[in-house]
Amino acid sequence: MLLAQIQFEQRKGDTCESENGFCPSWIGDNFERYVDPFWQHVFLTVTAVVLGFVIAFALALLAHRKRWLIPPISVTSQVLYGIPSVALFLLLLPATGRGNTTALIALVSYTLVFVFVNVSTGLDGVPEDSIDAARGMGLTENQLLWRVEVPLALPEIFAGLRIATTTTVGLAALAFFAGAGGLGEPIYRDIGFKSNVAVAGGLCVLLAAVLDLAILHAQRMLTPWRRATP
Amino acid sequence: MSPPNTDSEEGSVSGGNVAATLEFREATKRYPGQDEPAVDHLSLEVPAGEICVFVGPSGCGKTTAMRMVNRMIDITEGDILLDGTSVRERRPAELRRQIGYAIQQIGLFPHLTIADNIATVPKLLGWPKDRIDSRVDELLELVSLDPHETRSRYPAQLSGGQRQRVGVARALAVDPPLMLMDEPFGAIDPINRERLQNEFLRLQQEIRKTVVFVTHDIDEAIKMGDKIAVLQKGGTLAQFASPAELLAYPKGKFVEDFVGADRALKRLALQRVRDVDLWKAPLAREGEPVQGLRAKISDADIDIPLLVDDAGRPQGWLSKRAMSGERVTKDLRSPAHPVVELDDILRDALSDLLESEAQYGPVVDEHGRVQGVLSLEVLAHALQIPPDQVPSGADAAPAH
Numbered sequence: 001m002l003l004a005q006i007q008f009e010q011r012k013g014d015t016c017e018s019e020n021g022f023c024p025s026w027i028g029d030n031f032e033r034y035v036d037p038f039w040q041h042v043f044l045t046v047t048a049v050v051l052g053f054v055i056a057f058a059l060a061l062l063a064h065r066k067r068w069l070i071p072p073i074s075v076t077s078q079v080l081y082g083i084p085s086v087a088l089f090l091l092l093l094p095a096t097g098r099g100n101t102t103a104l105i106a107l108v109s110y111t112l113v114f115v116f117v118n119v120s121t122g123l124d125g126v127p128e129d130s131i132d133a134a135r136g137m138g139l140t141e142n143q144l145l146w147r148v149e150v151p152l153a154l155p156e157i158f159a160g161l162r163i164a165t166t167t168t169v170g171l172a173a174l175a176f177f178a179g180a181g182g183l184g185e186p187i188y189r190d191i192g193f194k195s196n197v198a199v200a201g202g203l204c205v206l207l208a209a210v211l212d213l214a215i216l217h218a219q220r221m222l223t224p225w226r227r228a229t230p
Numbered sequence: 231m232s233p234p235n236t237d238s239e240e241g242s243v244s245g246g247n248v249a250a251t252l253e254f255r256e257a258t259k260r261y262p263g264q265d266e267p268a269v270d271h272l273s274l275e276v277p278a279g280e281i282c283v284f285v286g287p288s289g290c291g292k293t294t295a296m297r298m299v300n301r302m303i304d305i306t307e308g309d310i311l312l313d314g315t316s317v318r319e320r321r322p323a324e325l326r327r328q329i330g331y332a333i334q335q336i337g338l339f340p341h342l343t344i345a346d347n348i349a350t351v352p353k354l355l356g357w358p359k360d361r362i363d364s365r366v367d368e369l370l371e372l373v374s375l376d377p378h379e380t381r382s383r384y385p386a387q388l389s390g391g392q393r394q395r396v397g398v399a400r401a402l403a404v405d406p407p408l409m410l411m412d413e414p415f416g417a418i419d420p421i422n423r424e425r426l427q428n429e430f431l432r433l434q435q436e437i438r439k440t441v442v443f444v445t446h447d448i449d450e451a452i453k454m455g456d457k458i459a460v461l462q463k464g465g466t467l468a469q470f471a472s473p474a475e476l477l478a479y480p481k482g483k484f485v486e487d488f489v490g491a492d493r494a495l496k497r498l499a500l501q502r503v504r505d506v507d508l509w510k511a512p513l514a515r516e517g518e519p520v521q522g523l524r525a526k527i528s529d530a531d532i533d534i535p536l537l538v539d540d541a542g543r544p545q546g547w548l549s550k551r552a553m554s555g556e557r558v559t560k561d562l563r564s565p566a567h568p569v570v571e572l573d574d575i576l577r578d579a580l581s582d583l584l585e586s587e588a589q590y591g592p593v594v595d596e597h598g599r600v601q602g603v604l605s606l607e608v609l610a611h612a613l614q615i616p617p618d619q620v621p622s623g624a625d626a627a628p629a630h
């Protein structure tokens with residue numbers, strides 16, 4: 001069933017193509033075959049990052065109040081991250097079947113560790129004197145969290161989000177093992193053909209770069225104080 | 231000595247909010263796992279509108295005692311009453327919003343502008359935006375910061391002294407009837423600390439808050455306090471008295487040692503330059519007839535003329551040569567340094583004189599106009615005043 005996916009394609013045409021070279025004309029003619037996998041890749045990445053972020057962020061806030069939760073959660077997320085990705089896709093297949101669900105479960109698992117660790121360190125790094133002043137002025141614990149601690153942890157949180165996103169773009173290239181498509185599919189179908197790998201791989205890199213820049217931009221908008229120079 | 235000044239403009243800044251009375255009643259704190267209490271049956275009363283300083287060596291429980299007031303630390307035993315009501319009966323967050331809180335580390339929020347930092351509690355209380363805006367500007371002016379320049383900056387863009395002022399402004403934001411200040415000027419260099427202390431005393435003349443002020447520096451305690459509570463290791467109260475009383479009659483060996491052998495000298499902190507009889511200096515203006523100046527000299531306490539500008543600000547001490555012609559020329563023998571202010575306490579003025587290796591210095595009012603001359607002799611004379619005639623601490627606070 002898996003191997004059926006990875007069928008080698010028969011290409012006919014000029015020498016460039018038969019020699020598996022980098023052929024601009026072939027790319028021009030065949031570009032639209034990458035459009036659907038690209039959007040599927042975007043869908044997988046964004047969905048996984050958003051879900052993973054929400055879950056890990058919530059866990060980190062919980063662990064911030066109940067410190068004893070930190071070790072079990074970080075160990076679990078690290079173990080999840082430690083499972084080789086292809087193995088995780090394959091492990092999940094019998095339980096959740098082929099398709100987006102399986103792919104997303106695996107991808108989300110991989111984002112957890114980055115977001116959880118960074119939100120936790122970010123919250124722990126909030127200056128003690130700001131927290132004391134906040135409490136002393138009568139902020140409740142919730143107000144302290146949302147008005148002081150989370151804003152001050154934003155640089156760390158965004159750093160975690162960026163690593164999670166870039167990693168997920170890469171891992172989503174393996175999602176086709178779970179039958180969820182993405183740019184990995186065209187790559188592995190004809191992995192010896194330079195033109196094919198260049199386009200699909202290039203789109204992955206481009207996607208990672210665009211998402212990273214978007215997050216970086218959001219971070220700069222949300223943390224103007226970081227740019228305030230004395 | 232002039233009587234303490236009472237005609238301050240009350241109401242404008244304090245918004246009509248009255249100061250609270252504060253009473254410690256056998257208040258005790260035992261931290262879990264510690265044999266000795268950190269604060270041991272502390273009883274004292276702070277009348278409304280007075281500054282009460284907690285002073286003592288490190289670890290004697292000053293911070294603990296202060297933080298029990300706004301329930302940042304739970305009281306183990308005994309009680310603390312704010313305007314007669316136990317703080318234990320109040321919800322901590324609600325209680326704290328009514329108590330100004332300023333700490334040595336300041337704790338400004340790095341991610342908020344100065345205006346938003348100051349607006350923290352007003353926002354919690356749901357003030358409308360325009361009221362907050364005008365209050366922020368008012369407070370910035372109150373602590374001698376330019377609202378236009380400061381409002382939209384971030385804490386990292388201010389100097390230590392400016393941040394400390396913002397901390398005080400933030401603590402005053404909703405005009406709380408009680409202020410808690412834990413070594414608020416502790417992290418500031420001596421020159422700026424002296425300035426901030428003076429500013430705060432001046433401010434206090436206007437706002438008349440009840441203040442609990444923690445310090446480990448006896449000189450600061452004497453300067454700032456209406457009343458001083460000396461605490462000793464184990465959190466017991468060694469003495470509770472006015473600064474003058476403390477210096478004149480220290481109770482027991484611990485207080486005596488803590489106050490120091492130079493008690494007489496420390497009394498200089500209880501008087502301001504405006505309280506002593508200054509010397510009269512012959513004031514000279516450039517171009518005035520030398521004849522007239524000679525007449526002024528014979529009439530003055532000092533025979534070296536002080537050159538002043540048109541606004542009466544000191545320019546320097548004139549040399550003999552300046553008077554060799556018909557008219558006075560700008561020929562200085564030394565600069566007018568140090569310049570002492572009427573509001574300075576005598577101790578600070580003395581240290582200014584000694585630092586500049588000067589025998590005397592011109593005294594100026596708040597507009598910088600010369601009012602007289604302060605000399606080492608005048609200071610020595612002030613030291614002769616018997617203890618019971620020395621004014622009590624911040625009562626001798628500056629005018630205007």
Ligand SMILES: Nc1ncnc2c1ncn2[C@@H]1O[C@H](COP(=O)(O)OP(=O)(O)OP(=O)(O)O)[C@@H](O)[C@H]1O
Nearest residue numbers: 261262264268287288289290291292293294295446
């Ligand atoms: N959270 C705490 N848990 C246990 N012991 C504490 C705690 N906070 C303070 N102490 C102890 O209580 C005593 C009083 O401490 P406190 O901070 O009130 O002293 P302080 O007079 O403010 O000292 P300093 O001048 O150094 O600030 C000290 O012996 C200190 O070690």
Ligand SMILES: [Mg+2]
Nearest residue numbers: 292293294412
């Ligand atoms: Mg302390």
